[in-house]
Amino acid sequence: xxxxxxxxxxxxxxxxxxxxxxxxxxxxxxxxxxxxxxxxxxxxxxxxxxxxxxxxxxxxxxxxxxxxxxxxxxxxxxxxxxxxxxxxxxxxxxxxxxxxxxxxxxxxxxxxxxxxxxxxxxxxxxxxxxxxxxxxxxxxxxxxxxxxxxxxxxxxxxxxxxxxxxxxxxxxxxxxxxxxxxxxxxxxxxxxxxxxxxxxxxxxxxxxxxxxxxxxxxxxxxxxxxxxxxxxxxxxxxxxxxxxxxxxxxxxxxxxxxxxxxxxxxxxxxxxxxxxxxxxxxxxxxxxxxxxxxxxxxxxxxxxxxxxxxxxxxxxxxxxxxxx
Numbered sequence: 244x245x246x247x248x249x250x251x252x253x254x255x256x257x258x259x260x261x262x263x264x265x266x267x268x269x270x271x272x273x274x275x276x277x278x279x280x281x282x283x284x285x286x287x288x289x290x291x292x293x294x295x296x297x298x299x300x301x302x303x304x305x306x307x308x309x310x311x312x313x314x315x316x317x318x319x320x321x322x323x324x325x326x327x328x329x330x331x332x333x334x335x336x337x338x339x340x341x342x343x344x345x346x347x348x349x350x351x352x353x354x355x356x357x358x359x360x361x362x363x364x365x366x367x368x369x370x371x372x373x374x375x376x377x378x379x380x381x382x383x384x385x386x387x388x389x390x391x392x393x394x395x396x397x398x399x400x401x402x403x404x405x406x407x408x409x410x411x412x413x414x415x416x417x418x419x420x421x422x423x424x425x426x427x428x429x430x431x432x433x434x435x436x437x438x439x440x441x442x443x444x445x446x447x448x449x450x451x452x453x454x455x456x457x458x459x460x461x462x463x464x465x466x467x468x469x470x471x472x473x474x475x476x477x478x479x480x481x482x483x484x485x486x487x488x489x490x491x492x493x494x495x496x497x498x499x500x501x502x503x504x505x506x507x508x509x510x511x512x513x514x515x516x517x518x519x520x521x522x523x524x525x526x527x528x529x530x531x532x533x534x535x536x537x538x539x540x541x542x543x544x545x546x547x548x549x550x551x552x553x554x555x556x557x558x559x560x561x562x563x564x565x566x567x
Contacts, residue, residue, distance in 0.1 A: 279495075308403070
């Protein structure tokens with residue numbers, strides 16, 4: 244008796260077909276401004292996953308970042324009664340009245356940034372104003388950003404501050420047989436209710452904590468410390484739910500360059516309990532303490548890989564390779 248049907252496939256073909264479907268699903272979580280979206284943009288850049296519309300959007304975001312950051316700094320100065328030199332009054336008005344980054348506004352930003360009063364204000368009080376830790380980069384490059392038909396260089400991409408809303412996914416091939424998808428969701432409180440829609444079949448969770456912002460409060464609630472909120476969210480979302488029991492947990496203690504600089508004048512012990520003043524001003528012991536805080540809330544059955552990072556750094560070429 245002869246059975247009629249689809250011819251049987253060689254074993255090697257069947258194996259190849261299975262291998263082609265292998266997908267690594269990564270879920271990127273963290274508070275707003277923790278650096279997770281910056282990390283994802285760099286991954287997209289390295290894997291040629293940025294298209295022309297994305298670059299245009301990033302260019303517009305950089306222009307807005309430059310204007311809003313200087314406006315925020317100037318408003319803070321006014322609120323605290325900090326007077327600017329008379330020769331800066333014209334530039335001050337130009338920036339405060341600006342709705343977009345024109346060449347005139349960019350020149351005013353550059354003039355303000357060249358003055359030691361503004362630089363000193365940013366250095367000593369910038370963390371209290373809520374502006375991005377990358378504001379100095381916007382000020383230094385404002386004139387270039389204002390150029391007609393401006394498109395960001397590869398080196399600009401990590402500095403873009405663009406609030407993630409909704410769910411954003413990038414995909415790329417790790418090899419001929421493996422596909423990687425990274426899902427990025429907004430970190431602000433109003434966005435976190437959407438996280439649960441991304442929790443199924445996650446290979447690994449990438450959790451970002453901006454340790455360099457340990458002395459800052461949330462943008463959406465200035466009574467809550469960012470480091471303490473990051474620990475709370477990590478415990479509630481990752482440790483106290485069943486979704487990630489079989490997933491790898493990778494912790495990025497990000498913005499470590501800012502952390503190293505700030506603990507010298509703003510000891511960690513002022514903002515979190517359980518560490519001595521001496522240890523809180525030493526980079527290695529302070530980082531070890533924060534890492535332990537995260538490990539201590541993790542169930543014994545789950546393992547944690549932790550990395551101290553500065554995702555703002557890039558060694559990419561000067562021009563972006565575009566995917567069309």
